[in-house]
Each structure stands twice: as C-alpha cells, then as structure tokens.
Amino acid sequence: SLGEKSRALEYFNQALPLLRAVGNRCVEAATLNNIGAVYSYLGENSRALEYYEQALPLFRAVGDREGLSITLNNIGRIFADQNQPEVAIIFLKESVRIRETIRTDNRQLDEQLRQTYITTIEDDYRFLVNLLLQQARIPEAQQVLDLLKLEELRDFTNTRATFTSDGKIRYTDPEQAVLNDHNSLIALGTTILTCEDTNCTDLDRLYRQLEGLKAQYNAQIENFIATIQANRRDDDVFQDLDNLSSEAEDLLIAYQDAGQNAVLIYPFVLEDKLWLVWAAAGGVIGSIEVPITQAELAQTVHHLGRHLKTSGNIQAIQTASQQLYDWIIKPLESELTANEIDHLVFVNDRVTRYIPMAALFDGEQYLLERFQISNVLGLGLTDAIAGFSPLPAVQAELDAIVTQGNNPGVYPGQVFLNRDFTLDNLKTNVLSHNILHLATHAEFVPGRAEDSYILLGDGTTLKTADIDVMDRRLRNLQLVVLSACQTALGGDGGDGTEIAGISSYFLKKGRAKTAIASLWSVNDSSTSVLMQRFYTLLSTGELTQAEALRQAQLSLLYREETADFETRVADSRSLVSVRPRNSAATPTAPGFSHPYHWSPFILIGNGL
Structure with a gap:
C-alpha cells in the first residue's frame, strides 16, 4: 500500500x-x-x-x-x-x-x-x-x-x-x-x-x-x-516510398520483357498497422491496410524463425507461417489471380526482412510452390580453422559447380580451397569472372556491420570494408552466391533495417547485379546439394536465376532423388513447364524437405 x-x-x-x-x-x-x-x-x-x-x-x-x-x-x-x-x-x-x-x-x-x-x-x-x-x-x-x-x-x-x-x-x-x-x-x-x-x-x-x-x-x-x-x-536501403513508382516501373518492365508477370509487394511496417503497397506492370498499383501491430508481427516472425533455425516441429512452423501468409499474401490473392502473377518481388521493410517468404504456408502449400520469389535491395573452406568446424561438403559442392581440370562441373572457373582461399587470391582473380561463389563460415553481428565477416581459408576474415576496397574489381560480376550463414544479415539498425547485410556490399552500384544469401545458419550438406542443383538448372540457359533457385529449392522440398532431379533438369532444357511435384516419387528417407534446409536462401537484386 x-x-x-x-x-x-x-x-x-x-x-x-x-x-x-x-x-x-x-x-x-x-x-x-x-x-x-x-x-x-x-x-x-x-x-x-x-x-x-x-x-x-x-x-x-x-x-x-x-x-x-x-x-x-x-x-x-x-x-x-x-x-x-x-x-x-x-x-x-x-x-x-x-x-x-x-x-x-x-x-x-x-x-x-x-x-x-x-x-x-x-x-x-x-x-x-x-x-x-x-x-x-x-x-x-x-x-x-x-x-x-x-x-x-x-x-x-x-x-x-x-x-x-x-x-x-x-x-x-x-x-x-x-x-x-x-x-x-x-x-x-x-x-x-x-x-x-x-x-x-x-x-x-x-x-x-x-x-x-x-x-x-x-x-x-x-x-x-x-x-x-x-x-x-532515413532508412533508404529499401524504404523509400517516394522512389517506388519509377524504380518499380523499370523493374516490372524488365520482367515483362522476359515474359514474366511480376508484382512488386511492399510491406510497409508501422507501429500500429501494416500497409501492403503493390505494383504491377502498366501502372497498376494499390494498397491495403492490415490491422496488425509491429510488435505482434515481430513476435510471429520471431516464433517462425526460432523453429526454422532449429529444424523444429513442422506443425509449429506451418502455424506461424500461415499467420504471416494471412497478413502479407492473403489480402492480395484476388489481385494476384486477376493479373495472372507468377513472380513476387518483395521490397521488404523492417521486421518483414527476416521472413523467408518462400516458406509462407497457405494451409496446403508453400509460396515457393506457386511463385518465383525475389527481393530488391568458386571459393570455399573445407578444413577446420581454430574456433570453426570444417565444411567437408564444400569440396563436392565446388567440384560439381566448377569445370576445372578433370572436374566436369557446369561452369568454367577457378577453385581456391582452404589456405588458397585468401583475400589476395580473391582480389587477383575476381575481375575476370562473372560469378563469385563463396562457401564458408560467416558471422553476423546485429547492429555492427563492421564486425560482421566471411571467414577466409587462411583464418583471416573478409569484412565489409574489404568489399568496399575491392570496388572496381567487382564490376564484371553478374551473380554473387554467398553459400554461408546469415549473409543476408548485417548493418547498423538492429531492428530489421540491417537485412541488406553483407550481400548489399556486393550489390552496390557498379558491382554485382544479383546476390543469393542466407537468413540463418545453414546446414553444410543440404546447402551443398541445393547449390549443386541451382547451378545445374541455371546452366541449362532456359531458366532465370530466380526460377533456377526456386526449382532447386522445390527439389529439396519434394525429396527428389537423383533420377527425379534429372527429370526436372530435362524438363527445363526442353522448355517443358517444370512440374511442381512427382507424385510417384516416394523416397523413404526424409532428406532435406524441412524448410530449415531450403528456405533460408533468398535472391536479392535482378532475378533474371
């Protein structure tokens, strides 16, 4: 009292x-x-x-x-x-x-x-x-x-x-x-x-x-x-509504010219509500208000992330994922159907940047199964380094990707492993290549971009400042694949404004056009399989980068063995509409179908 x-x-x-x-x-x-x-x-x-x-x-x-x-x-x-x-x-x-x-x-x-x-x-x-x-x-x-x-x-x-x-x-x-x-x-x-x-x-x-x-x-x-x-x-990484129209129109026209019906979705997070701003080709725009607070949204995103990152209970994942689907996608479903949309381009804001959109669940299937998905904003490590475990699957990953010596691979290139994976080798060789593939450990430090890094094979680190110094050396890159942990995270905000992360330093003007990066700690074995399949599909020349990533993710979701995956590749080469699922394939092993394995990787930038 x-x-x-x-x-x-x-x-x-x-x-x-x-x-x-x-x-x-x-x-x-x-x-x-x-x-x-x-x-x-x-x-x-x-x-x-x-x-x-x-x-x-x-x-x-x-x-x-x-x-x-x-x-x-x-x-x-x-x-x-x-x-x-x-x-x-x-x-x-x-x-x-x-x-x-x-x-x-x-x-x-x-x-x-x-x-x-x-x-x-x-x-x-x-x-x-x-x-x-x-x-x-x-x-x-x-x-x-x-x-x-x-x-x-x-x-x-x-x-x-x-x-x-x-x-x-x-x-x-x-x-x-x-x-x-x-x-x-x-x-x-x-x-x-x-x-x-x-x-x-x-x-x-x-x-x-x-x-x-x-x-x-x-x-x-x-x-x-x-x-x-x-x-x-001034959060200008993604969050500039004033610049949305002109930039959106250019982006949507590019996808339209490539034969895709894309929609740009901008979830704009306020403390007391969520606005869904969307734009389609031809100047079709709209907005929908969703009565959900930032705190409620963050709690649900956190709940989903906690289960995904630990390969948790699939029912709990789908429950949280469906709630996010109901807030972010369901209000737009009629527009998506009416405009025959096949590609969702997210311009994510704050807490929505932590969501692996491919894993949103509508009660029957994941968003990945219905749409291409992108976002707008070979070197490797197999030996152990003090404080870090070895990544044995990286060797097979790079052997399957890079044509070098007796390795057939799918793309010509150079491989630098372990102690040969150094900053000097990266600087010396990156200018003459269009694709940079980094398979290693990485650390994300929320709120301190300067402390985040990618681990190199000699035990040193590649930090954001090093990427900036290499500026002109990166000008020929079309695609950077960061086959490491949490490489889509980093920066100064600590509240979602940082989601551009290490990847954004490769995507600055005059550098790479596209990056593929991860939202959380990824599994070595499943990542190796995913990356091998992504490059195999991309090398057909018939799929966009976004679609190649999607099909590789679907092959894990559907537990496809080698024969089933080869059918998927053959379909893409012959311009057959790639089947969503082979219902006859019923492997006994669970494989990598859990979203933990396939959903952390997101494509940022140009999905073509």
Missing part, C-alpha cells in the same frame, strides 16, 4: 546517514537502490533515477556486480515506462552483459546452483527480449534468449555458422556513445567517494566535473533519441 511505501521511505532515509557514518558502502548502495525502487513504484521516475545513479558508484566501488546489474536493469525499466525503449535497451543490455560475467564465474558451481541463479535473472532477460521484439530487433532478441540456455550452444559441426550468442553483448555506435558517457559518470562518482572519505583538496573541482559530465550525458541521450528517429526516417 501507499502507506507502507511511505513508511519504507522513512526507514531507508533514517538508515542512510548511519550507514554513511560507519562507511558501510555495500548496504548504503542497496539502500539507495531500494529508495529508487520505492519512488519508481510511486511513479516519481525522476527521483528514482536520481537514487539509482547515486547507488551505481557505490556498487562499483565495492565490486558488487550483481548490485550494479540490478540497478542498471532498474534504470532501463524506468526508461521503458517513460516510452523510451531505445534508451531502455542500452541499460538493459549492459545489465545482461554484467550478469553474463557473473555466470561465467559461476561455471565451477554445480548445476543446481547455476540454475538457481538463472531463475533469479530470467525475467529481466525476457523483459529485454520483449522490448527488442517490440522494436523488431529480432537477431538481438534471439541472442539474449540463447544466453538463457543451460546447455552449451551447439558446436559448428555441419553448420556454416558462427553464433554471436557468446555472452558478449554488442552495442550500436549511438548506444556505445551513451554508455561511454554513463560509465564516465559512474567512474567519476567512485573517485568522488574516495575524495569525500579523505577530504581531498580536489573535491570542488570533481563536483564541477561531475556537473559537466551530467550535462554531457543528458545531451548524449537527446542526441541518441534524435539519431534513432533520423534512422527510421
């Missing part, structure tokens, strides 16, 4: 001078934190923040990491209550970062004690996850959830992936600027505590310095909020 809270405040305030007199900083810090909690309960957030900020230097001085993390979490929750989720996330992430250091030190404890600690912090982790999902920052949300797992993250055997859920919390550059100023405040507060205890002569100077730092920190918060708002306004 309010009366009890008022009495608690009275007792805490009476205790403070006594604790300061005896120099019990640990209990003093806890008391300040408790006073802040009472004011927060009473709705006096400004006063609550004042006491929390007083507690932080004391916790830092006595080395109480748990007290520090609790207080930072409390500060984050106040910003969340004040409808400043972006600021709240900074403090909540810092709280989680500190708690992960505690968990690291707890590893020598028995499992029951470790689980007890996890139980005490789980609600705070989930609060952060919920806030990240509301902001459509799905990769970060998934990583925080991964941190809660008791078991070690799966190793990288048979997976072209590196998980960033390693206990290291990453911050965007604007977040880091706020955190740096706040940490400076805490450090100075600790210095002032020591000075107060010894009556040092610098106390007045330190007080003045503290006042200046507080003003700087407050300005940094305001600048951070302005930056976030500007990022939303």
Whole structure:
C-alpha cells in the first residue's frame, strides 16, 4: 500500500546517514537502490533515477556486480515506462552483459546452483527480449534468449555458422556513445567517494566535473533519441516510398520483357498497422491496410524463425507461417489471380526482412510452390580453422559447380580451397569472372556491420570494408552466391533495417547485379546439394536465376532423388513447364524437405 511505501521511505532515509557514518558502502548502495525502487513504484521516475545513479558508484566501488546489474536493469525499466525503449535497451543490455560475467564465474558451481541463479535473472532477460521484439530487433532478441540456455550452444559441426550468442553483448555506435558517457559518470562518482572519505583538496573541482559530465550525458541521450528517429526516417536501403513508382516501373518492365508477370509487394511496417503497397506492370498499383501491430508481427516472425533455425516441429512452423501468409499474401490473392502473377518481388521493410517468404504456408502449400520469389535491395573452406568446424561438403559442392581440370562441373572457373582461399587470391582473380561463389563460415553481428565477416581459408576474415576496397574489381560480376550463414544479415539498425547485410556490399552500384544469401545458419550438406542443383538448372540457359533457385529449392522440398532431379533438369532444357511435384516419387528417407534446409536462401537484386 501507499502507506507502507511511505513508511519504507522513512526507514531507508533514517538508515542512510548511519550507514554513511560507519562507511558501510555495500548496504548504503542497496539502500539507495531500494529508495529508487520505492519512488519508481510511486511513479516519481525522476527521483528514482536520481537514487539509482547515486547507488551505481557505490556498487562499483565495492565490486558488487550483481548490485550494479540490478540497478542498471532498474534504470532501463524506468526508461521503458517513460516510452523510451531505445534508451531502455542500452541499460538493459549492459545489465545482461554484467550478469553474463557473473555466470561465467559461476561455471565451477554445480548445476543446481547455476540454475538457481538463472531463475533469479530470467525475467529481466525476457523483459529485454520483449522490448527488442517490440522494436523488431529480432537477431538481438534471439541472442539474449540463447544466453538463457543451460546447455552449451551447439558446436559448428555441419553448420556454416558462427553464433554471436557468446555472452558478449554488442552495442550500436549511438548506444556505445551513451554508455561511454554513463560509465564516465559512474567512474567519476567512485573517485568522488574516495575524495569525500579523505577530504581531498580536489573535491570542488570533481563536483564541477561531475556537473559537466551530467550535462554531457543528458545531451548524449537527446542526441541518441534524435539519431534513432533520423534512422527510421532515413532508412533508404529499401524504404523509400517516394522512389517506388519509377524504380518499380523499370523493374516490372524488365520482367515483362522476359515474359514474366511480376508484382512488386511492399510491406510497409508501422507501429500500429501494416500497409501492403503493390505494383504491377502498366501502372497498376494499390494498397491495403492490415490491422496488425509491429510488435505482434515481430513476435510471429520471431516464433517462425526460432523453429526454422532449429529444424523444429513442422506443425509449429506451418502455424506461424500461415499467420504471416494471412497478413502479407492473403489480402492480395484476388489481385494476384486477376493479373495472372507468377513472380513476387518483395521490397521488404523492417521486421518483414527476416521472413523467408518462400516458406509462407497457405494451409496446403508453400509460396515457393506457386511463385518465383525475389527481393530488391568458386571459393570455399573445407578444413577446420581454430574456433570453426570444417565444411567437408564444400569440396563436392565446388567440384560439381566448377569445370576445372578433370572436374566436369557446369561452369568454367577457378577453385581456391582452404589456405588458397585468401583475400589476395580473391582480389587477383575476381575481375575476370562473372560469378563469385563463396562457401564458408560467416558471422553476423546485429547492429555492427563492421564486425560482421566471411571467414577466409587462411583464418583471416573478409569484412565489409574489404568489399568496399575491392570496388572496381567487382564490376564484371553478374551473380554473387554467398553459400554461408546469415549473409543476408548485417548493418547498423538492429531492428530489421540491417537485412541488406553483407550481400548489399556486393550489390552496390557498379558491382554485382544479383546476390543469393542466407537468413540463418545453414546446414553444410543440404546447402551443398541445393547449390549443386541451382547451378545445374541455371546452366541449362532456359531458366532465370530466380526460377533456377526456386526449382532447386522445390527439389529439396519434394525429396527428389537423383533420377527425379534429372527429370526436372530435362524438363527445363526442353522448355517443358517444370512440374511442381512427382507424385510417384516416394523416397523413404526424409532428406532435406524441412524448410530449415531450403528456405533460408533468398535472391536479392535482378532475378533474371
């Protein structure tokens, strides 16, 4: 009750001078934190923040990491209550970062004690996850959830992936600027505590310095909020409705000239609704409002992604996928039918960029089975490198793709494996080729494009800055295939604005026309099969890149053995309409029919 809270405040305030007199900083810090909690309960957030900020230097001085993390979490929750989720996330992430250091030190404890600690912090982790999902920052949300797992993250055997859920919390550059100023405040507060205890002569100077730092920190918060708002306004990777008409018309005419009936679908995500803007050839345009909030959409996308990435229950996948289908495709079905559409070109926005559109399910079949799908926006590794597993299927993948020496392949080219797969070899040879195929590990770091990379065979990394430096060397590329993990992810936003990812650096003006990349950690064996089949189909010369990828994906979905796939290839060579399914083929092995294997790869750019 309010009366009890008022009495608690009275007792805490009476205790403070006594604790300061005896120099019990640990209990003093806890008391300040408790006073802040009472004011927060009473709705006096400004006063609550004042006491929390007083507690932080004391916790830092006595080395109480748990007290520090609790207080930072409390500060984050106040910003969340004040409808400043972006600021709240900074403090909540810092709280989680500190708690992960505690968990690291707890590893020598028995499992029951470790689980007890996890139980005490789980609600705070989930609060952060919920806030990240509301902001459509799905990769970060998934990583925080991964941190809660008791078991070690799966190793990288048979997976072209590196998980960033390693206990290291990453911050965007604007977040880091706020955190740096706040940490400076805490450090100075600790210095002032020591000075107060010894009556040092610098106390007045330190007080003045503290006042200046507080003003700087407050300005940094305001600048951070302005930056976030500007990022939303200026998200120009895909999200420019003003430029939609002219660019759309050129794109649609190109597909029409190639004999395709394409529609450009633009899911435009707002906090309280989803707009579906669509355009077909001949200036046919329209829009439909779907009453779904960004938070609800993000939760469903996250649910689908969580099951897809772990090769989860197919019923759960189809349930979530059908819900997304009902929101994104079903409102357009009459238009798709009326215009005899056969190619869907998605200009995805924010959280919809995390959706493998091919895996949307209408209750009977996947979207892949009805349409070509694209999006607008040979080197390899087989040996193990420290911290990464070998990828044995890459050798067979490249042998089947590249004609070199005794390898028949399907395209002439060069193969650089393992220690020959270096940045220098890439720079030297890429100019003379039209297709670049990279089969290796990759790491995506949400919110920090500069830290994302593709692993090279000598243990070094290919980063986005390296791709930019190669600019002119990439001008002859028509197609870049990133047969690695999460190569469609990367960038600065962390809320879906980053989905252009590593692939976008290859697609800048004057570079490659098309990229094929993945949305999550892909399986080595199934990816090798998919890529071999994609190039085999593309080499017939009768299929577009988008259709070749689609047919390769269908061959996995339908569990086609070699004979069935050869029939599919023969059909494409003879210009026979490629059959959606061979009903006579009933292989006993499940193969790679699960969407986990075939749906992560998306085509970005020119699908012809």
